[in-house]
Amino acid sequence: MAKNLLIVESPAKAKTIEKYLGKDHKVLASYGHVRDLLAKTGAVDPDNNFEMTYVEPDDKKKHIDAIIKEAKKADTIYLATDLDREGEAISWHVVEILKDRGLLEDKDIKRVVFSEITKKAIQEAVANPRQISDELVDAQQARRALDYLVGFNLSPLLWKKVRRGLSAGRVQSPALRLIVEREDEINAFKSREYWTIHGDLKKGGQAFEASLNQFKGKKLKKFDIGNAQKANDILKQLRQQAGSELTVTELTQKERKRKPAPPFITSTLQQEAARKLGFTARKTMQIAQQLYEGIAINGESQGLITYMRTDSLNLADDAVKEIRGVISDKYGADQIPKKPNVYKSKSKNAQEAHEAIRPVSAAFTPSDIKSALNNDQFRLYDLVWKRTLASQMIHATIGTVAADFTFGDDHNLRANGSTVLIKGFLSVYEEGLDDVKKDKENRLPKLAKGDVIKVREIIGNQHFTEPPPRYSEATLVKALEEYGIGRPSTYASIISTLLNRDYVELDKKRFIPTDVGKVVARFLEAHFDTYVDYEFTAKLEDALDAVSRGETDWKPLLKSFWEPFIERVEHKEESVSREEAQYKRELGTDPKTGKPVSVRIGKYGTFVQIGTKDDEEKPQFAGLLPGQNLDSITFEEAMELFKLPRDLGETEEGEKVSANIGRFGPYVRYGNKFVSIKDGDPYSITLDEALELIKEKKIADANKIIQQFDDGIEVLNGRYGPYVTNGKKNGKIPKDTDPKSLSHADCVEILNKAPAKKKRRRKKK
Structure with a gap:
């Protein structure tokens, strides 16, 4: 029976470490965080000193159970999660779970950290444990709480005022602002x-x-x-x-x-991998994680690089000695400076006890271990190895x-x-x-x-002269670092969020803001300028770093942020109208009707509108073509959209068939009815393809109709069950009644009892 239990985050890391420890040690993976904030409003309670409500996710239950089972048998529990804030928080959460289960009595809890997964490093770490750092845990909780409070209060405001499904984030939003401002610079640029x-x-x-x-x-x-x-x-x-x-x-x-350039830190590795290898920041970190946790070489799992989330430019003395020896052997003794090159980090929070990203052994040359790596792993390892060696060579x-x-x-x-x-x-x-x-x-x-x-x-x-270039992954990471937005370990998730939310898209590996991204950025800058301000964001990051160094208490920091923030949210909820929040461009006046022509975003994309909702007649709508956008479409281009329906032919019943883009996206029209084009282009769809859509729609409509009467009353299948309608009123059918058995008189009675449809008020001209 193992007397010692050692807990890490990932199974790959567990597998590599287990072979370095004796039979008295059992190594288990937590599979990341074992607890997370409750995913609904109230998980962080500002009225109760920012009390945080954590839950154990269902998908982590079997991993937690395995840890609990082994913890009961162990005398000593070693917490060997990563050496950054997130790693410290994972260890703390594990201890909290064990404490809740009453399993800490007579248990020795030890925190061990290491920057490389080698036998020497692991054994030294186990021999020299420390306590869990309250400062690092507080810093992680403070970040998590802030991100939660911003997201759960600002995002719903965007849903109400702009469009459902939108989100805002503490660091995501300033990053979006960078991309939108660069696009505005490009659009305003005058060539000389x-x-x-x-x-x-x-x-x-x-x-x-x-x-x-x-x-x-x-x-x-x-x-x-x-x-x-x-x-x-x-x-x-x-x-x-x-x-x-x-x-x-x-x-x-x-x-x-x-x-020579200094050895890699997280941000420079992401930048250089983007420039030279074409990797995204996320891909770089995923592959670096694999190289850190261990690769099978000659049948043995071997960690190849040091920890990849670091701001430190320091290299261990032993590592420098080995690097200089490899340089001498491969390139000549004259390529080594008299004294090792020393690099100092500009980051105030860089811990010099940590290391830069380097090979765990410079003797593992890329060519020697190439056969054990896949192509991406080899290319990234080759980059790290060469950069590390070059950093300790003579100048050119x-x-x-x-x-x-x-x-x-x-x-x-x-x-x-x-x-x-x-x-x-x-x-x-x-x-x-x-x-x-x-x-x-x-x-x-x-x-x-x-x-x-x-x-x-x-x-x-x-x-x-040319306009400034759009951001690439490398230049965006560089800008985020220079402005102090987020921290290098968060850059990959910031970029992924912007892409996944459709706030930006990539074209030739350059970021272009979508119309939705522009509207969100402009709304936040107009109404929450402080919270997307670069200097404010950077100062808040510095304050959070101060928490990790034990210089600032996290609860007062949260309070100083929260009180003015929630006051601003509540004020804007009352004072900003939906129409004001939804950015639109006035393009001109329709010569036929004299009504204003504008362009704006809606639930299904960007569209041009002739008229307003306050007019007696319903406004006309037309969707934009591919390549057209909110900021660049002209009045002439907008008016052409209303001349664009493509006549495709007729149905067998003689209904005219056409295709177009409208307010709710691309569609096919047959007679006076419509069917959405889910996949495909309204400007290339064929008649046969359109007829297939119409056929499916008619079948769906037929299944929707349960009964029809001569005076227009219908019994239909609806989204929430069967109902009766005459086009003006909808009546609910009692649950115990078969809708097929209803007579005309039954339907009339149901409609008489039903409330009238609420009419949309129109302001008088």
């Missing part, structure tokens, strides 16, 4: 023309370029040559005065050092050359070139860049002051 001029030069058999740097003694700025006429005037003078040859009037040679030395050609009326062409003199860390790894266009490599021939160079041609190139 500018020209550059360069000389196409040649020495011997080697051609190279020199850019116009100075004209008539004046250093040129980007927009100094703003149109073709000015460019042509300058080109004419330069060509005349340069002739067929130019002389090198000045030659400047320099050397600069380029330092870059040689730069600038050759000046001054001529005529003090004009200057300058040729710049660079070459790597000493590769250093670049022989192993080079950090990727975001949204930077690499300059065409300008290889210069060997030049000396006084050399005469042939002028092949002097050329002008027209350019136009």
